Amino acid sequence: MDVDTRLLRSFVAVAEEGGVTRAAERLFVSQPALTKQIKQLESRLGTPLFTRSRAGMTLTGPGRVLAERAPGLLAGWDAALRETRRAAGRAARVLRVGFLASAANEATPRIVAEFARRRPGWRADMRQAAWSNPTAGLAAGDVDVALLRLPFPGQEALRVEELFAEPRCVALAAGHPLAARESIDFRELWDEPFVAAPAETGPWRDHWLAVDERDGRAVRVGAVTDQPDEWLSAIANGYGVALAPASAARFYARPGVVYRAVRGVGPSRVGVAWAVGDDADPVVRDFVRCCLDVGGG
Amino acid sequence: MDVDTRLLRSFVAVAEEGGVTRAAERLFVSQPALTKQIKQLESRLGTPLFTRSRAGMTLTGPGRVLAERAPGLLAGWDAALRETRRAAGRAARVLRVGFLASAANEATPRIVAEFARRRPGWRADMRQAAWSNPTAGLAAGDVDVALLRLPFPGQEALRVEELFAEPRCVALAAGHPLAARESIDFRELWDEPFVAAPAETGPWRDHWLAVDERDGRAVRVGAVTDQPDEWLSAIANGYGVALAPASAARFYARPGVVYRAVRGVGPSRVGVAWAVGDDADPVVRDFVRCCLDVGGG
DNA sequence: TGCGTCCATAACCTGGCGGAATGGATGTCG
DNA sequence: CGACATCCATTCCGCCAGGTTATGGACGCA
Incomplete structure (x- = not known):
C-alpha cells in the first residue's frame, strides 16, 4: 500500500500536537483538510489511529506503533532527498551556496566572480536564507557551503573560516x-x-x-x-x-x-562554513579559497 | 518535499527494468502514465534521473543515488505498515489467518469454531491466498498464522506444526x-x-x-x-x-x-505455521492449540 | 523504405484534495 | 442557566492530478 509522505507528516503533527486544530495551523492547512487527511490514512490502514475526544486526539495502540516509526521514515526520505539533490548539484556543476541576508554584502559578487574564474563551467547557486535558518540550510544539507555572520548556533558541528570583520x-x-x-x-x-x-x-x-x-x-x-x-x-x-x-x-x-x-x-565577523564531510571536496575547497582570497585578504 | 511511495516504486521499477514500457506492464499501468510519473519525480527533484535513449532509460548520477536509497525506504515503509496492521488486529481482537486454497478444507470451520470457543471476543479473520503466495502472507507479515499444505517454500524460517495427512x-x-x-x-x-x-x-x-x-x-x-x-x-x-x-x-x-x-x-500433509517471533504470543498459541485439537487430535 | 520498438505528447475524463462555511458536542464562565 | 469558546466532523464547490487511449517522432533493422 502506498502513502504520500505528506500524509505521514500530517499524522506526526497531529500526534505531536495532540489535536487537529493546532496541527493544522502548524502545517499551514485548514482544519478540515487535515481532518480528511487523517481520516484517509485511517481508512487506508483499516484502523483508527486516534481516539477523538473533546480535548483533542490521542493515539490508539496502532497509532502509537505508527507514530514510533513514522518520524524515522520521514527522516530517511529527507536524507535521501538531500543526497539526491546534492548529486544533482554535482552533476549540473552547481555549487549550492547559502547566505544569510546581509552576510557578505559587497563581498558576495566578488566571491562569485572569483569562483567562476577558478572553476570554469561551474556555477554558484546563491540562496538567500531567512534569519530563522541560522546556517542558511547548511545544517540541513540543502547547500554545500554558506556565508554567515559569526557566531551562529550550530557552529561547532561545522567547519568555519573567518573572512573579515566590520564595525x-x-x-x-x-x-x-x-x-x-x-x-x-x-x-x-x-x-x-x-x-x-x-x-x-x-x-x-x-x-x-x-x-x-x-x-x-x-x-x-x-x-x-x-x-x-x-x-x-x-x-x-x-x-x-x-x-x-x-x-x-x-x-x-x-x-x-x-x-x-x-x-x-x-565589530561583526563574517565567515564561510561547510560540512565536516566536505573537507576533501575540491569544489568546496576552491570556493572557500575564493572567499579567503577575496574577502579575507 | 513530499512524495508518494507509489512514485518511488515506479522509479525503482523503471530503474530495474531499464525502460518505461517494460516497467509499465510490470506495474499494471499504461506507459504514458508511468512516463508522467517519472517526469513528475524528476521535476520535483529538479534533476533528470534517467538518460533517455532508443534502447530505454539508464540512471544518471543523481538517479543512482536515489536508486540506492529508495528500496530501503520502501522496505521501511512496508515494515511500518505491517507492524501497524498487526497492532490494529490485536486492538480489534482479530487474529489474521491466512490459508492456501484447499489447505484445511473441512477442518477449517471446526478450527475457527474451536478458536471462537476458546477465545471469546476474538475473531479469526480468514484470508485465502493464491498459490503463488506459498506462505499465504505469513512470510510477508500480512497474517499471524497460516494453514498450509506441506512442504512449502520458506518453511525453514517459520514454525510449523503438522495437523493431519490425507491421501x-x-x-x-x-x-x-x-x-x-x-x-x-x-x-x-x-x-x-x-x-x-x-x-x-x-x-x-x-x-x-x-x-x-x-x-x-x-x-x-x-x-x-x-x-x-x-x-x-x-x-x-x-x-x-x-x-x-x-x-x-x-x-x-x-x-x-x-x-x-x-x-x-x-499422502498430502496439512500444517499450521506461524512466525518465530510469535512463539510466545498467547493468541497464536491458542489458535495452534485449536488446530491440533481439531485437526491433529 | 516499411516495420517494430522505444519514449513523448495530446485530448479527455474522473476522482480526490483543499478551502470556506457550517454543524454538533461539550466544557466554562458570568 | 444561557452565551460563549473550543474542539472535530460535514457539506459544497472549484480545481488539479492522474489515468487511459490514441498519436507522434526518433531510431535501428531487414
Whole structure:
C-alpha cells in the first residue's frame, strides 16, 4: 500500500500536537483538510489511529506503533532527498551556496566572480536564507557551503573560516530623535526598543541585540523579524532600532531608515562554513579559497 | 518535499527494468502514465534521473543515488505498515489467518469454531491466498498464522506444526478416458499433461506434480493456474489433469471434473505455521492449540 | 523504405484534495 | 442557566492530478 509522505507528516503533527486544530495551523492547512487527511490514512490502514475526544486526539495502540516509526521514515526520505539533490548539484556543476541576508554584502559578487574564474563551467547557486535558518540550510544539507555572520548556533558541528570583520552601526527611523546625531553611544540605546531576530536563533539574536554590552540590563524588543524587508519596515515604522553591519548602510538603504555610527559595541565577523564531510571536496575547497582570497585578504 | 511511495516504486521499477514500457506492464499501468510519473519525480527533484535513449532509460548520477536509497525506504515503509496492521488486529481482537486454497478444507470451520470457543471476543479473520503466495502472507507479515499444505517454500524460517495427512487423488476432465476407471495407477498419468502451480512455488509445485514418483521422467505441463477456479476450469477444459487432496472431491466438486483414487503417490500433509517471533504470543498459541485439537487430535 | 520498438505528447475524463462555511458536542464562565 | 469558546466532523464547490487511449517522432533493422 502506498502513502504520500505528506500524509505521514500530517499524522506526526497531529500526534505531536495532540489535536487537529493546532496541527493544522502548524502545517499551514485548514482544519478540515487535515481532518480528511487523517481520516484517509485511517481508512487506508483499516484502523483508527486516534481516539477523538473533546480535548483533542490521542493515539490508539496502532497509532502509537505508527507514530514510533513514522518520524524515522520521514527522516530517511529527507536524507535521501538531500543526497539526491546534492548529486544533482554535482552533476549540473552547481555549487549550492547559502547566505544569510546581509552576510557578505559587497563581498558576495566578488566571491562569485572569483569562483567562476577558478572553476570554469561551474556555477554558484546563491540562496538567500531567512534569519530563522541560522546556517542558511547548511545544517540541513540543502547547500554545500554558506556565508554567515559569526557566531551562529550550530557552529561547532561545522567547519568555519573567518573572512573579515566590520564595525557595527545602528539603524533608526529617520524621525528618531537620535537620527540627527552623527554618532551614538550604545548605552544611549539601552532603553530603546529593538527589532530582533526570531528567538530560535539564540546566540545570533543576542549578538545583534548586543546583550553582552548592556551591563546586564534587559532588552526591550519592539518587533521580531525574519527578513531584511520586514526588518527595514519595522525600523521605518518606528517599532524599534537595530544594530547592523556597517555595509548595511549601503546595501540596505531605504527612505525612512538612517544608519548611524555607534560606539561601544564590537565589530561583526563574517565567515564561510561547510560540512565536516566536505573537507576533501575540491569544489568546496576552491570556493572557500575564493572567499579567503577575496574577502579575507 | 513530499512524495508518494507509489512514485518511488515506479522509479525503482523503471530503474530495474531499464525502460518505461517494460516497467509499465510490470506495474499494471499504461506507459504514458508511468512516463508522467517519472517526469513528475524528476521535476520535483529538479534533476533528470534517467538518460533517455532508443534502447530505454539508464540512471544518471543523481538517479543512482536515489536508486540506492529508495528500496530501503520502501522496505521501511512496508515494515511500518505491517507492524501497524498487526497492532490494529490485536486492538480489534482479530487474529489474521491466512490459508492456501484447499489447505484445511473441512477442518477449517471446526478450527475457527474451536478458536471462537476458546477465545471469546476474538475473531479469526480468514484470508485465502493464491498459490503463488506459498506462505499465504505469513512470510510477508500480512497474517499471524497460516494453514498450509506441506512442504512449502520458506518453511525453514517459520514454525510449523503438522495437523493431519490425507491421501491424494487425481482430478480429471469428465470426458477423460481414465475417468471411467474407479482408481488409477500414478504411472498411467506420467505422460498426461498436468495443471501446475506457478513456477515460483518451487517444491510445492513439484510435490503436486509428484516429480519424485515419476522415475525421473519429465513432466508435461498443460496449464499453469494460481487459484482454484482457474484450476477447475483448466481441468474441465481438458488442458490437463492434476493431483489433489482427497477432500477436494467434496470441497471442489464441479460439473465436468471428476476425482479418482490414485495409487503410487504419497499422502498430502496439512500444517499450521506461524512466525518465530510469535512463539510466545498467547493468541497464536491458542489458535495452534485449536488446530491440533481439531485437526491433529 | 516499411516495420517494430522505444519514449513523448495530446485530448479527455474522473476522482480526490483543499478551502470556506457550517454543524454538533461539550466544557466554562458570568 | 444561557452565551460563549473550543474542539472535530460535514457539506459544497472549484480545481488539479492522474489515468487511459490514441498519436507522434526518433531510431535501428531487414
